[in-house]
Amino acid sequence: MSLANKNVLLGVTGGIAAYKAPDLVRKLTALGANVRVVLTGSATEFVSPLSLQAVSGNPVHQHLLDPAAEAAMGHIELAKWADILLIAPATANVLAKLAIGIADDLLTTLYLATTASVFIAPAMNQQMWKAPATLDNVERLARYGVNFIGPASGEQACGDLGAGRMMEPVEIASIVGQTVNRHAVAELRGKHVLITAGPTREPLDPVRYISNHSSGKMGFAIAEAAVNAGAEVTLVAGPVSLQTPRGCERIDVTTADDMLDACEQFARKADIFISTAAVADYKAVSVAENKIKKSDNELTLTFTKNPDILATISCKDNRPFCVGFAAESQDVEQYARQKLINKKLDMIAANDITADGLGFNSDNNALHVLWSGGDKKLPATSKSELAHQLISLITTRLNEIEKN
Known part of the structure; x- marks a missing residue:
């Protein structure tokens, strides 16, 4: 730069x-x-x-x-x-x-x-x-x-x-x-980028739900960076209180099933899919029609796995270039490499959620980006700056694949 x-x-x-x-x-x-x-x-x-x-x-x-x-x-x-x-x-x-x-x-x-x-x-x-x-x-x-x-x-x-x-x-x-400098290093004009951001909420009853601490800031910053690089951007957002980046089409969803439906719809025309959303791994087998009342000292709920949105999209025929995120608290690189292989991804961005002042709800982050045959560490900086660096990496890697 x-x-x-x-x-x-x-x-x-x-x-x-x-x-x-x-x-x-x-x-x-x-x-x-x-x-x-x-x-x-x-x-x-x-x-x-x-x-x-x-x-x-x-x-x-x-x-x-x-x-x-x-x-x-x-x-x-x-x-x-x-x-x-x-x-x-x-x-x-x-x-x-x-x-x-x-x-x-x-x-x-x-x-x-x-x-x-x-x-x-x-x-x-x-x-x-x-x-x-x-x-x-x-x-x-x-x-x-x-x-x-x-x-x-x-x-x-x-x-x-x-x-x-x-x-x-x-x-x-x-x-x-x-x-x-984007025309030299991050040109996405004519490309469609699909991005997920934020958490999902899985209801337990009409009042309660399970979710996580994802703020959506990283995904929204990536959406803005992709727009700046000339891309057409669709942003599928879980429940967050963030302003839509200018030039983005925003689709608001709540549950993992909602997010999957939206992604399957827009992935058909996407060239790049970037999954930053922190999707709940599990959902309740049944959602109570009425508010669950306190009775016993213990409450037992049964959960079932949510769909793996990223893996679902990456396994489709004629799929887009797929980029995942791995927010980990230990053995960060090891788990990220496993996800890269198991989900058949083109690239994965890993971050350590235990690092002080980085990650969830922070305006700053650091990433270790991995792909087959290469990797690059992006040191701690603002999520806005990090997003531009990641879009540049994605574009460079995509161009290499398209040339071959």
Whole structure:
């Protein structure tokens, strides 16, 4: 992954996350990019032009009409200079302006004047992010070809919890680099990718069910990475509270049987099947019609095996390229290799669920990816970055098989 000799124009708008802009400049330059910064008027309330000039090594641009520029039209010169326009953080106000074509300052004018690839990392209060007007603006910009990075979920400056935080600078820089280079290392244009994510819920009675701790974050990140690589993506999701990645077709399911039905339907046209879902291994033989009441000190339930979705798809004729996940707590590589062979998979991604700060419900993970005759360890990083690395590996391996 590299941004060597790429001209990156960083637009910084007036949100509290603007204080991360100097670090973002450093991360971009570390990847080899030439960086120039544009500040909106309100952004200067949060970060100083001098600090950004110091880390970028270039003057910071703030005004639409620049007497020092050729013909006093600095916005045209900057628009032509840029290979990449990255707006981070992007406020709800700026998203609205860009969506309807308002150009009343340097940054919004640059957006209309450039032919560069555009990336936007939103940052705002969680309620503002999920407001219908904001979602409409994001959808419109996505149709225009804008690449969205995030937002992330978590605690916000105002004390709220939810989606709206700007992604961390290292993640933003990495995703820009991965996306810019995807034509060389992860081109999936014309391919259909089927992905499962999240847990399943197996009912015991009208109130209770058995499930697991899967958050679905890894699968959703892989879906977004596949879209960024140009693929048509169908995401079959168990019960999770995650926003659908832009450009994905999402199918919501509850039980393992539901998930299998959906996968069998869409696998017929899929080129790649990536099974990240944590499917319950067992289900109740019979589901009580009414709530089970407490009576004795012990309760005995009888369970039967659920269908193995991944094995079912991988054993079909004309099946897609099949990728499994193995979340293990011991002998991780050994169990993963067994699954690779027993389920007749093309690739498997193994992770150690006992590692601190990784795996279930975390925003980070690490994977050991194995295939026949090879393997690669992907060290701990954000699930978003890890997803791009995995999609790159899958594409490389698929291309090798298709050539042979």
